[in-house]
Amino acid sequence: MAPKVLISDKLSPAAVQIFKDRGIEVDFQPDLGKDKDKLAEIIGEYDGLAIRSATKVTPKILENAHKLRVIGRAGIGTDNIDKDAASKKGVIVMNTPFGNMITTAEHAIAMMFAVARQIPEASASTHAGKWEKSKFMGVELTGKTLGVIGAGNIGSIVCDRARGLKMKVVAYDPFLSQERADKMGVEKVELDDLLARADFVTLHVPLTDQTRNILSRENLQKLKKGARIINCARGGLVDEAAAADLLQSGHLGGAAFDVFAEEPAKENPLFNLPNVVCTPHLGAATTEAQENVALQVAEQMSDYLLTGAVTNALNMPSVTAEEAKVMGPWLKLADHLGSFIGQMTDEPIKAINILYDGEVAEMNLDALNCSVVAGIMKRFHADVNMVSAPLVARERGVKIATTNQAQSGAFEGYVKVTVVTDKRERSIAGTVFSDGKPRFIQIKGINIDAExxxxxxxxxxxxxxxxxxxxxxxxxxxxxxxxxxxxxxxxxxxxxxxxxxxxxxxxxxxxxxxxxxxxxxxxxxxxxxxx
The missing domain is CATH 3.30.70.260 (ACT domain)
Structure with missing residues (x-):
């Protein structure tokens, strides 16, 4: 029976056609996402749910999602999806982080131009019949220093475009290697150095506990007088009240915000301040980007539902279609090993240690780990799967350790699983024979060959x-x-x-x-x- 996908937000007709061309039954109801009660009523019929930002996937909706296997978000942000609830339900959550990279980077550059030349205010003044040429004195970008906080996919594009504008680019990113910085043509610096030197600062990091208010009042005060800031990444990265104070005092020369701590932003301390450009989260709002992310999410969801390939999942290791074919028997073996241990163990598990030997050690170990843990946790939660199992284990305080090694015995590859409880350790090992069938080859250190x-x-x-x-x-x-x-x-x-x-x-x-x-x-x- 063909998988069935519900599209509850406005997606491109081309995306709908991708599902159909792949043999997936698709129900296109672009306004349904606004009616959460109706969505909760019918969600149980579907294997997949494709959304944008209008649909809110809440625990209540997931309670009724008895068949649901995957949620695909056309775009980067997944704040509208309760990912913990989805994981507990065993539902994969995918997004499309690369479809709007260029669009978002271009918006940041556009916002930098706008705040450098006060374009919105000058436009409004001219539309009002004024001719205030001397009032809107701007600054050139050429020769200025741009500080880029976050040099990942979007940040690196901004760096490239800024270098094309003949700007000096300095970048702060804890994960940026010196080799990568040299290749990008930027100077890798610490945050304090960036703040002290930058004429413009642009943010391109996700919102995490580490990045929240990265431009705090204290850090904003470290900027040189007249510096301008641009945030097209995530609301909450900048202390907006502090930024407003420093704009009014003249310490900041301007600011451009596309994202806000609270959205929709109907009120904000930055509103109506001089030389502050605000847009309503338009970073990904181009025709090309919206088309790209819609097509990508349709392809990703189709691949998963039809082949088991996992791409850009937030709660599950990625597995390519090729890996899924090769790893299929090993994933099944991993599940069987975990299931054996789980069924044999009655006391609470403290740790799970997994050894991969030989050819299997070169495979996608994250996915294999999930399969082992899922097999074990079925003993305690009947509906657990590869998505929900790691969360269930973490909630129980179970520590998971992995070791991989070169071939060490007669088998070309094998997997050994050991669980530790307060009372004992219990282990089992298995392999996959050339016929593709998993076998148990050792239990409690005793060699066997069991179908x-x-x-x-x-x-x-x-x-x-x-x-x-x-x-x-x-x-x-x-x-x-x-x-x-x-x-x-x-x-x-x-x-x-x-x-x-x-x-x-x-x-x-x-x-x-x-x-x-x-x-x-x-x-x-x-x-x-x-x-």
Whole structure:
């Protein structure tokens, strides 16, 4: 059955056509996002939800999203999506961070020109029939120093355009390497140095705990007298009240804001101040950008729903379509390993340690980690998946550690999962054979070769005669057919294990009969999703 996607905001007809061309059923209701009650009523019918900023994806809406697998935001900002609630529901949240890079960078440059030459005020004055030529004395950009805070995708484009304007560019970005700075033709500096030297400062960072009010009152006061600031990134990066005070005192020569701490911005201390240019969050508002992000979100959502490829997800590691094909059996193995550990562990888990050996160590380990953790956490939350599992583990205080190493044994690659509780450590390892089928190859340090089936039975005992006969007789006399029978032991008369692949779930009655023999330390029925 074809996946079904709801578009609840205004998206390009070309984006709608992409879904259709990929064989996805699409329901285009561009005004539905404004009616949250109606959206909550019908969301349960859909596998995907494509939105812009008008649709608010709240916990109430997600409660009813029983089939929903992915939310695609055409644009960068996802403040209108409750990402924690989506993650708990197991829904991937995607955005399109690259579709409006050029448009936003160009808007920042345009705002810099506007505040340098006081263009909006001069235009309004001229429209009013005045001819105040001497009032609007501007400054040139050529030769001036531009301080760029954040030299990522958009910031780097601004740097390039500013260099074309013959500006001296200094950049502050903790993640900017010297090699990258040299290639961009900018000087890498610390924030205080940037503030002391810049004639213009433009912001291009996300809003985080580290960047909130990065241009605080204290930092704004460090700017040279007459400096101008531009914010086309995110509201909350600048102390707007402090900026207003410093504009009125003359310390700042001007400011241009496209984003505000509270939006829609109906009131703001920056409004109606001289040489302050304000626009209503227009950074991405060009025909080209709106088309680009709509097409990108349609392609990304289609790829995920049809092939499992994950691109630009905020709560899930990215997985290309090629990776999804190669990693499919390994992802399934990771889930099985986690599921085995989860079903065998009754006490709270403190840590999960995952070892990747050989060829699998070169794969997308973030995605494999998510699959392992999802397998484990299903024991505690039946509806958990790769998206929600890391959040569930984090909420429980579980520490996750990963190690990868070159091939160290007979297998070209294998995965070993160890969980730590207050009482014990428990481990299991597995590999994928050339036929693409996952296998368990070690449990508690005991080597085995076990095919994985939907219904299985695990037993442990002291190595002694009669175990195989007891298991076979008990299964047979109770009508349980054994498809595969795997044995392993540490040493003669030491600890031994058995893993049976059976045709149906082993009943509590059969488990009771096995325990009654007194021959087993542990008897545990197991279930695996092998579809």
């Amino acid at each position: 994985i089936g939907r219904h299985m039975l695990y037993t442990s005992n002291e190595d002694a005669p009669g175990i195989i006969g007891t298991l076979g007789n008990t299964m047979g006399s109770n009508g349980v057919n054994i498809a595969n029978f795997t044995l392993g032991r540490k040493a003669a008369k030491g600890e031994a294990i058995a893993l049976l692949y059976v045709d149906e779930r082993v009943s509590d009655d059969v488990i009771g009969k096995l325990n009654a023999t007194g021959m087993f330390r542990q008897v545990k029925p197991l279930e695996f999703d092998v579809a």
